[in-house]
Amino acid sequence: MIEAFFSAIPLMIMLTGVLTGISAALLGSFLILRGNAMLTDAISHSIVFGIIIVWLLTGQTSGPVQVLGAAITGVLTVVLSELLARSKLVKMDAAIGLVFPALFAAGVILISINARNVHLDVDSVLLGEIGFVWLNTVALLGVDVPVAVATLGAVLVVNLSFVLLLWKELKLATFDAGLAAALGFLPGVLHYAILTLTSVTAVAAFDAVGAILFIAFVVVPPATAYLLTRRLWLMVLLAVGFAVAAVISGYFLALHWNVSIGGMMASMTGVWFALALLFAPAQGLLAQALRARSERLDHDCRTLVAHLFTHQDTPAMAEENTLRALVDHLRWPAPRARAAVLRAHDRDLIERRDGLLSLRPKGKAEVEAIFGRSDT
Numbered sequence: 001m002i003e004a005f006f007s008a009i010p011l012m013i014m015l016t017g018v019l020t021g022i023s024a025a026l027l028g029s030f031l032i033l034r035g036n037a038m039l040t041d042a043i044s045h046s047i048v049f050g051i052i053i054v055w056l057l058t059g060q061t062s063g064p065v066q067v068l069g070a071a072i073t074g075v076l077t078v079v080l081s082e083l084l085a086r087s088k089l090v091k092m093d094a095a096i097g098l099v100f101p102a103l104f105a106a107g108v109i110l111i112s113i114n115a116r117n118v119h120l121d122v123d124s125v126l127l128g129e130i131g132f133v134w135l136n137t138v139a140l141l142g143v144d145v146p147v148a149v150a151t152l153g154a155v156l157v158v159n160l161s162f163v164l165l166l167w168k169e170l171k172l173a174t175f176d177a178g179l180a181a182a183l184g185f186l187p188g189v190l191h192y193a194i195l196t197l198t199s200v201t202a203v204a205a206f207d208a209v210g211a212i213l214f215i216a217f218v219v220v221p222p223a224t225a226y227l228l229t230r231r232l233w234l235m236v237l238l239a240v241g242f243a244v245a246a247v248i249s250g251y252f253l254a255l256h257w258n259v260s261i262g263g264m265m266a267s268m269t270g271v272w273f274a275l276a277l278l279f280a281p282a283q284g285l286l287a288q289a290l291r292a293r294s295e296r297l298d299h300d301c302r303t304l305v306a307h308l309f310t311h312q313d314t315p316a317m318a319e320e321n322t323l324r325a326l327v328d329h330l331r332w333p334a335p336r337a338r339a340a341v342l343r344a345h346d347r348d349l350i351e352r353r354d355g356l357l358s359l360r361p362k363g364k365a366e367v368e369a370i371f372g373r374s375d376t
Contacts, residue, residue, distance in 0.1 A: 003143055012134045012146050014251050017213075017265055019152035020205045021243030023159045024217035027198050029236045032222040033174050038093070039195065040218040042081065042100035043074035044202045044211040048107035050074070051203070056114060067203050074199025075192060077103060130262045133208050148208035155204045159197055163236075166190065171232055213262045217243050220269035227273075227280040242272045300340035302370055303330070305349055308359050309367040321357045 005011060031037050050073025054066050077100055084095035137144040163170065173180040173187035180187040198218065205214045225238035250265030257264070278285050307330065311320035319325060326337035341357065344350045349363035359367065 006143055006145050006149075007134075009134045010251070012149060013130055013261065014247055016130055016133045016146065016148045016152060016208050017247035017251065018244050019149065019156050020201075020209050020214065021217045021221065021247050022240050023152060023156045023201045024205070024214060025221045025239040025243040026159050026163050026236065027194055027201065028218035029222040029225070029232070029239050030170055030174055030194055031198070031218065032226060033232075034191070036195075037219045037223070038096060039078060039081075040198060040202075041215050042077050042096045043195065043199050044215055046077040046100040046103035046107070047071075047073045047199055047202060048111070049103040050076075050107075051206075052107050052110045052114070056110070067200055070203040071196050071199040073103065074202065075196055078192070078195050130209050130213070130265070148204075151204045152208065155201050159201065162193070162197060170194075174232075209262055209265075213266045216266040216269045217246075220273050221246070224269070224273040224276045227276040227283045242269065246272060297339060297343045300332075300336065301344045301347065301349060302366065304340050304344050304357075305359060305363045305366050306370055308350065308357055308363070312359060318356065322355055323357070 028037070028040070031040060047070035050070040051066060053073070054060065054069030058065055060066055080099045081092065081095040084090060084098065085092040090098070133146045133148040136147045138147050138150055139145075140150060169180065169185045170190060172183070173185055173190045177187040180190075202211065202214050209217075221242035222235065222239040224242050225235040228238055229235050246268035247265050250268040251261055253259075253268070254261040254264035276284065279287075281287055304326070307326070308321050311317045314320075320329065323337055323341060326332050326340070327334050330337075332340070341350070341352070344363070345352065347362070348360055349366055350357050351360050352358075
């Protein structure tokens with residue numbers, strides 16, 4: 001049964017994506033909240049420099065030494081960026097934009113000069129090929145397991161353990177670094193620990209999914225979850241769920257359309273984000289548009305009752321307190337005037353008899369509140 005599971009090519013491809021997505025989303029949730037999302041892009045590109053340096057020193061293209069070297073380079077990217085930003089000569093975003101292209105370019109040049117005949121190229125680092133993860137296996141307990149699955153499984157265990165064991169510290173350091181420092185939680189150390197694990201995860205994911213899909217998993221699912229909730233634990237769970245959904249849906253759509261599996265998985269993270277951006281209950285564009293419309297109608301209702309009150313029991317009442325007067329005198333378009341009257345009627349602010357609009361007791365109270373606020 002176990003051998004059949006690990007020999008099933010579709011399952012191994014999806015499992016690789018799921019392990020990468022969960023590992024990335026766990027860390028990405030904290031990076032998003034800290035405003036450090038783009039450091040992921042910097043790290044994922046600059047560690048190419050670390051990979052080639054370790055290869056030049058040891059001749060190894062994989063293994064713990066490579067992971068360590070790449071992780072150190074990722075942290076070095078952050079340190080150099082922060083040092084440059086602290087100089088006050090450039091802002092943080094510009095510092096990142098200066099440091100990581102320099103390290104990435106240096107790595108690419110070293111690869112082109114010294115590693116032309118080695119399986120170490122820029123395309124594999126950036127794009128990966130998740131469809132071929134089943135070809136490279138390692139024997140674990142007598143079962144051939146894809147190397148990517150074994151590596152990413154170990155990374156997931158480390159990332160999950162880190163988040164669970166230091167949940168309280170991470171939560172406090174994310175939302176109130178000053179208080180965390182006062183309580184001795186070392187927010188700076190936690191910050192660099194997250195970035196180190198991000199670097200390690202990026203290296204582990206390179207051969208399988210490449211930098212592009214890794215960045216998508218780190219940034220997009222947590223950003224999607226952030227649109228739906230402000231509770232940290234729920235945000236992390238939703239981010240993980242969106243990452244898994246992107247992997248599964250992306251895989252089957254890629255088969256259906258005969259396109260890149262990794263590319264479709266990355267695209268699906270964008271699809272979930274777009275849907276959340278449109279339909280999120282509180283923060284979505286649709287919800288914002290509905291709130292704006294409701295606020296506009298409420299404003300029109302206040303204008304309407306004030307207009308009716310001004311002309312109530314006056315000789316001009318028969319002319320001014322009508323729907324037609326709202327169009328002619330207030331210069332409202334007819335649909336806007338009708339919507340305001342309907343809204344005021346639904347709120348029991350006004351009543352309409354024989355085409356004449358008049359205030360109800362609740363409408364009079366609304367007017368008193370309006371003029372009371374204006375007097376103060």
